[in-house]
Amino acid sequence: MAKKRIVLTFPPSLVSQPITYHLVKDYDLKFNIMRGVVTPDEEGRLVIELSGSKSSLEDGVHYLKGQGINIESLAHDIKWHENKCTHCTACIPACPTEAMSVNRETMEVSFDKEKCIACELCISICPFKALVISF
């Protein structure tokens, strides 16, 4: 089984469409929503992990593009530079997967690379540039 993590950006006209339903029913794909920001008046942004056979993934992505959805791959990595981190915790509430977490006793921040989905939500928040995109 193959997996693909992608960011979908929906135009307002597609926000209420059952896109993910079609991915499951018509393309036999499983999906896990990592993060979603969708409002009736604005563009929607969804970070999802798709899993299924390689051909199903290709067909599903082709279907999404055909619907006018912009797709970006989450192929890059996020790096945490511990030496730059001041443990200010500003990134903690922004991280949807708890890849950035804080030990409440010591107030030390840590980064779990395995949990990071490279959504980039923390990048602009960190005042010390301790979190960066690595291509």
Ligand code: SF4
């Ligand atoms: S990119 Fe940042 S906010 Fe997104 S999952 Fe990774 S550590 Fe968390």
Ligand code: SF4
């Ligand atoms: S926002 Fe930056 S400096 Fe603050 S805890 Fe997160 S990584 Fe460290």
